[in-house]
Amino acid sequence: MADVPSWTWLEGWPALDFVNTVIRRGWQEVELIRTPADLDSWLDAAALPASRPEQVTESDVRDFLALRDPALRLLRAASGHGKWDASDAGVLNEALAAAPEVLAIGDGPGLAEARPVGSPEPFTLLLARLAGEVRDVLVSAPSELALCDAPGCGQLFFRRRPNQAWCGTPCGNRARVDRHHRKGPADA
Incomplete structure (x- = not known):
């Protein structure tokens, strides 16, 4: 049986x-989506903004990564870790244009629902909606976005307080231990 990663969600x-499918082991980045089985597992576990395809292919993995990588760079740039690249924004905009949607009146007052224009393939619609989720974070909450720089993490999260440096207590503990070990006994 393939070694399928367990998925840890920081925010929901x-x-x-989507972008936290790249993690760190120590200070080395590790790709968690390498095979259709990995992507299938993630699709089963994730809170998706659209229904998932019944079957996942190698092509779907390539398309997923081709969108995830620029999204990761843009969100890292928004958190102050990296440079904004207009070509990365262009990739997300292309995904959005591949399955345009209209906001239609819902089933009652105050309700609306996004409806795709035409009949896009399920995975195309899913990628477009993931691109839309990334766009919404970049537009509405970039100042709360942070990168957990603890060894073994590297995930993006939303700060719950202004001075929050790590995504959670375990990462804060690992960062303090790492800092202590790097100081060494002579520096203590």
Whole structure:
């Protein structure tokens, strides 16, 4: 049986769950989506903004990564870790244009629902909606976005307080231990 990763969700935000499929082991970045089985597992576990395809192919993995990588760079740039690249924004805009939607009146007052224009393939619609989730974070909440720089993490999260440096207590503990070990006994 393939070694399928367990998925740890920090926020439950589809945009962050999408890009946090790259993690760190120590200071080395590790790709969690390498095979159709990995992507299938993630699709089963994630809170998706659209229904998932019944079957996942190698092509779907390539398309997923081709959108996820620029989304990750843009969100890292928004968190102050990297440079904004207009070509990355162009990739997300292309995904949005591949399955345009209209906001239609819902089933009652105050309700609306996004409806795709035409009949896009399920995976195309899913990628477009993930791109939309990333767009919404970049537009509405970039100042709360942060990168957990603890060893073994590297995930993006939303700060719950202005001075929050790590995504959670375990990462804060790992960062303090790492800092202590790097100081060494002579520096203590």
